[in-house]
Amino acid sequence: MKYVDEYRDPVMAEYLIEEIRRLAEEPISIMEICGGHTHAIFRAGIDQVLEPQIRFLHGPGCPVCVTPIEKIDRAIALARRPKTIIATYGDMLRVPGSESTLMKEKAKGAQVKMVYSSLDAVALAEKHPDFEVVFFAVGFETTIPANGFSILRARELGLRNYSVLCNHVLVPPVIRFLLEDPDVQIDAFIGPGHVGTVVGSEDYRFIAEEFGRPVVISGFEPNDILQSVYMILKQRQEGRRQVEIQYSRAVKPEGNVRARAVLNRIFEPVDQEWRGIGTIPRSGMAIREEFRDYDAEFKFQSALTLSPAQESPACICGEITKGVKEPWQCESFGTACTPDNPIGTCMVSSEGTCAAYYKYQFLKRAAGGMLG
Incomplete structure (x- = not known):
């Protein structure tokens, strides 16, 4: 059978x-x-x-979609520093900043590496002791413990050339924000x-x-x-x-106690900017003072005084991620903004709403005369 x-x-x-x-x-x-x-x-x-x-x-x-443009600009500024390696996930390479992307900086010669985990970035720091290795960390509670562990691992190895540019966000505060x-x-x-x-x-x-x-x-x-x-x-x-x-085969009411312990040891709640949405109180996690030597924003603060970020006026990703509008209501969707040439973050990420609409419904709706 x-x-x-x-x-x-x-x-x-x-x-x-x-x-x-x-x-x-x-x-x-x-x-x-x-x-x-x-x-x-x-x-x-x-x-x-x-x-x-x-x-x-x-x-x-x-x-990726909710990472504020200021953080992208900071990652790009660090990528432009000599003898610096930026390590991050693949989706982050194409996220538009004010005037560039990490992918474009890589094409110009910057040391930008795609990695699959923060421990890969720690390994880069071990391999290249003469370079500063900055892991551009994004993600919800799922990835925060692993990225915290990378800091513990770097400390254990005595690495002074490893740091984290942190943009971790929390789910419950943004849900409260939406409901209000x-x-x-x-x-x-x-x-x-x-x-x-x-x-x-x-x-x-x-x-x-x-x-x-x-x-x-x-x-x-x-x-x-x-x-x-x-x-x-x-x-x-x-x-x-x-x-x-429903997902009882993986989720327990108490969660993963050990992972939460690492999360709370390394990070602390802070007010956080969400791209296209605004600042939400205590919705982010920043590296605690005890581990400040591994905080890229503290370590390189003199290099991160930048001009105000410039978001594209054609992007409505904020309204899309709040559930107020759908991608079809964006004038740029499927024309000026596509996965190959994204204007906004929702079209970049493999988890983005615009990317999902484009991949699974765009051609069908366009063929049926329903687009727009």
């Missing part, structure tokens, strides 16, 4: 779709926070199957599964208790997402507003 992955089982998918249609007595807007969920929804066509009763809003769950914005209408949340593996579910209780919205922390396979939508609708039918875990 042919093995069928239960998380992609078509029979189970059909059952869940029918149950969702039965329970969805009125339209509901559900925001998925994680960019991985956004792409999974489009890739499987879940948004089309569940329309019009279920409307998915695509939240600010792409760390009168322009944003969200009925429920699909919680980020990967973040949940680190922080668990307790950090999201305020969404249900203070704002009365259901939350279901979901996995990334088609049936994970369908089951999460079903669980949200079941809560509404029964008059419950709770935080539930």
Whole structure:
């Protein structure tokens, strides 16, 4: 008998779709926070199957997309320093700054390296003791512990040429920010599964208790997402507003205690700028004073006094990541702004909303005369 992955089982998918249609007595807007969920929804066509009763809003769950332009400009300034290596993830290379990108700086001769983890950057610092190696760290709670561990590892090795340009952001504060914005209408949340593996579910209780919205922390396979939508609708039918875990094979209520310990040892909460959204109180994590020697912004502060950042006036990524507008409403989408020539961050990242729309729906809608 042919093995069928239960998380992609078509029979189970059909059952869940029918149950969702039965329970969805009125339209509901559900925001998925994680960019991985956004792409999974489009890739499987879940948004089309569940329309019009279920409307998915695509939240600010792409760390590349919400990195402020000032941080990109600082990374570029460091890349221009002599005997300096900038190490970062592949998506960050093409993110537009005020006037350049790390990829363009690399083409001009800057030492910009793509790495798969912060420990790769530590290895670069070991290999090149005559260079300053700066790891440009972005990400939510999922990646913060590993990047904190890289600092511990560099200290253990006695490396003085390793530092981190940090842009870590937290999910709960941005959700609170969105729920307090009168322009944003969200009925429920699909919680980020990967973040949940680190922080668990307790950090999201305020969404249900203070704002009365259901939350279901979901996995990334088609049936994970369908089951999460079903669980949200079941809560509404029964008059419950709770935080539930669908992704129980990976997420525990308490999260990963050891990872959280590293996170809290190395980093502390700070007010954080989110690209296109604004400053959100205590929504970022900065390196603690104890580890300041590994903080690139402290270590190279004299080189990071820059002119004010210049965002493209054609970009509406902020409104897209808040769920207020869709990519179709951007005049540059699919014309001046494409994955090969991105104006905004939502088109750059593999988790960006604009990238998902372009990859999975652009050609079909354009062919049908629906674009614009």
